[in-house]
Amino acid sequence: MHRTLMEMLPKGTKFIDRKQKFILPAPWHSECQIKSAETGVSAFTAERILAAWFDEEREGDDGLQVWKETMRRTKPGWPLRMFMTVTPIYGYSWSYDYLWLEDSPRRFPGTESFNFTLFDACVSHGGFLSQAEVDDAISKCRDANDYKIRILGQYALIHGSPAFDSDTMLKALGKCRPGTRYHVKPGVTKDGLVAPILEENPEGALVILVPPEPGQEYILGADPAMGIRKDNSVASVWNRQFPIECAYFKSDTMEPARFAREGIAPIGTYYNNAMAAVESNSEAGGACLATLRGCYGHLYMQQNFISSTREWRRRYGFQTTGHSRGLVFDAIKDVMRTEEFSASEDFMREAMGMIVDKSNKIDHMDGRHDDHVMAAGIALAVSRMNPRPSYEPWETYREDYAGEDAWMGF
Numbered sequence: 001m002h003r004t005l006m007e008m009l010p011k012g013t014k015f016i017d018r019k020q021k022f023i024l025p026a027p028w029h030s031e032c033q034i035k036s037a038e039t040g041v042s043a044f045t046a047e048r049i050l051a052a053w054f055d056e057e058r059e060g061d062d063g064l065q066v067w068k069e070t071m072r073r074t075k076p077g078w079p080l081r082m083f084m085t086v087t088p089i090y091g092y093s094w095s096y097d098y099l100w101l102e103d104s105p106r107r108f109p110g111t112e113s114f115n116f117t118l119f120d121a122c123v124s125h126g127g128f129l130s131q132a133e134v135d136d137a138i139s140k141c142r143d144a145n146d147y148k149i150r151i152l153g154q155y156a157l158i159h160g161s162p163a164f165d166s167d168t169m170l171k172a173l174g175k176c177r178p179g180t181r182y183h184v185k186p187g188v189t190k191d192g193l194v195a196p197i198l199e200e201n202p203e204g205a206l207v208i209l210v211p212p213e214p215g216q217e218y219i220l221g222a223d224p225a226m227g228i229r230k231d232n233s234v235a236s237v238w239n240r241q242f243p244i245e246c247a248y249f250k251s252d253t254m255e256p257a258r259f260a261r262e263g264i265a266p267i268g269t270y271y272n273n274a275m276a277a278v279e280s281n282s283e284a285g286g287a288c289l290a291t292l293r294g295c296y297g298h299l300y301m302q303q304n305f306i307s308s309t310r311e312w313r314r315r316y317g318f319q320t321t322g323h324s325r326g327l328v329f330d331a332i333k334d335v336m337r338t339e340e341f342s343a344s345e346d347f348m349r350e351a352m353g354m355i356v357d358k359s360n361k362i363d364h365m366d367g368r369h370d371d372h373v374m375a376a377g378i379a380l381a382v383s384r385m386n387p388r389p390s391y392e393p394w395e396t397y398r399e400d401y402a403g404e405d406a407w408m409g410f
Contacts, residue, residue, distance in 0.1 A: 001034060001055060040064045048075040054084035057095045060367015064094040071108075089149055090365065091158035092352055100155060118151045162328065163354035163362040168336050173352075176345040179207040184249070186266050198264030205254075206267065209344055210239070210246040218246065218274035221318075221379025222264055223371045224265065224284040227255040232369060233284070235264050236347070236376040237271050240383050243335035245343040245376060246271065256287035264288070265296040273298050279384040280317025289317050300382055316380050328377035329362050331384050347372050 005022060006013065009032070012025035020362045022032040030050075035043060037058040043066075052070050057063050067082075074080040086095060097106045100113050118336040122134050143145040145166065146159035181204040185197040188405040198206070212218065217240040225231035233256070249263045268274045276292065277300035279285045292299055293316065301314045318324065332351070335341050353368035380385035 004398070005032065005034075030254075035065070037066045039069070044069055044073055047073050048199060049073050049080065051081070052076055054082070054086070057086045058367070059090045059093060059095065059365065061094070061369075062367055065100065067094075086154065087150060087387065088155045089159070090367075090405070092155055092349060096155050099115070115153050117153050157352055158355060158365065161356040163356055164333060164336060164351055169348060169352055172341060173345070173348045174341060177209045177342055177344050177349060178229050178248075179209045179344060182206045182208060184262060186262055188196040189302055196270045198270075205251045205263070206247065206249045206397055207344060207346070208247045209342075210244060212246070213273045214272075216241065216272060218271040219379045219383045220225050220264065220271065220276045221375045221377065222259075222276060222278040222288070223375040224256045224259055224279065224282070224288040224373045225252065225371065226284050227251070227253050227259070229253065232371040233259040233263065234371040234375040235259075235267060235276075236372060236379055237267065237274060238379045238383065239377065243338055243380070245347060248344055248372065248375070250346065250372065256284040257291040260288045260291035261295060264292060268296060268298065269273065269327065272293045275300055275382070275386075276318075277318045277378050277401075279378060280315070283408060285317060318382060320374075320378075320380055324381070325362075327381040327385070328374065331380035332373070332377045335380055343376070344372075394398075 002015070002020075006015070009022060010025060010028070012027075013022070014023045016023065019145055020034040024030045024032070037043075037054070039062045049070075052073075054067070054253070058066055069083075070082060071080065084099065088095070090098075097104045098108055099111055099183055101107060102113075118129070118134055118137055119125060120127045123130055129370055138147070139149055141150060142159060145156040146157040148154045149159055157169065181202055182198040183201040183204040184206045185199065187195050187197040217239050218237055220235055220237045222235040223233070225233045227233065229252045232250050233254050234250045235243060237247040247267065249267055251259070251263070254263065255283075256339055262274055264278070268276045275298050276296060278289050278292065280289055280302075289299070290372060300318060301316055303314050304319070310358070320328070336351075350364070350369060350372045353365045353371060354362055354370060355365055357363050364373075
């Protein structure tokens with residue numbers, strides 16, 4: 001970047017290595033500084049700037065935070081102009097919603113975008129690359145998504161090894177239901193039961209996609225976090241008869257006990273006393289389950305065989321092991337293939353960030369999260385391992401009355 005800038009800036013420009021700063025000569029007298037894309041206010045302390053250029057995007061939530069932090073550095077009385085040149089190798093990342101997608105409700109006001117392909121850089125189009133160099137770049141693409149990203153400059157699913165089938169995810173993304181956000185307050189019915197008080201709020205943590213219906217059974221999967229903005233606490237509610245996500249609750253500021261009281265318990269009650277399957281490996285999971293045992297009665301208990309004692313043991317919560325983690329992702333793959341499958345856009349965007357790593361394990365990309373995927377997967381896996389009971393129609397139990405003594409067999 002230093003070499004490129006020196007070629008672009010006018011003669012007489014000075015570079016101060018200690019501060020990574022360029023000082024332009026008269027008549028500009030401007031300063032250009034190279035900064036690393038680090039999160040936090042310390043990276044831009046006391047800086048007021050006229051323009052910012054981002055060379056590639058920083059992945060995940062960190063990238064969005066760096067962009068927002070830069071936006072705050074407006075110099076009074078001057079419009080701040082921000083630019084980013086990016087090869088979208090992180091798939092449908094934050095920049096897709098906030099900078100690229102024209103009809104996105106998250107897009108920053110005043111944003112303009114354009115697409116530039118490798119063919120535009122070809123000599124035949126007035127560029128600097130020969131046709132042989134373009135052909136060589138094309139030959140190095142690993143798959144169709146890699147071609148879209150690196151040659152056409154288009155947003156696509158992450159190249160490499162997505163954990164779920166790309167075409168299936170794109171099809172499911174097109175079927176996402178619009179949800180309504182609510183703020184949840186725990187309440188108590190006249191019978192003394194916990195029941196939620198829902199207030200429609202665009203900043204609410206609860207998103208309802210399909211309201212509960214009488215007679216339907218629901219299951220709630222939960223992945224608790226510590227509430228310190230590192231990970232999200234997520235509860236995902238699914239219909240047990242159809243593979244449809246009906247609601248989800250997501251917060252990165254709720255500690256486990258509060259998540260249990262104000263998230264899982266009231267929402268589970270709202271959805272016909274849904275079975276709650278809570279991830280139990282972490283400290284957050286243990287604290288969440290301890291609170292739920294005192295305020296919610298329909299909790300999933302996992303049954304494990306203890307080889308040392310040759311006995312079965314039941315315990316509250318869903319313990320993720322190498323075996324059970326495989327069940328989680330397998331359940332997601334199975335329901336995603338069905339025509340009835342419908343999930344939230346938030347779930348689908350997380351699923352698009354899941355990859356198969358070098359050790360052949362499914363995990364999220366750097367800078368992404370998997371909390372919603374895990375919460376939903378736990379619900380689907382538990383529902384599969386504990387299928388809904390089915391009964392014969394009541395007519396099959398009917399016997400015709402044959403007389404006063406028929407019951408005695410006469």
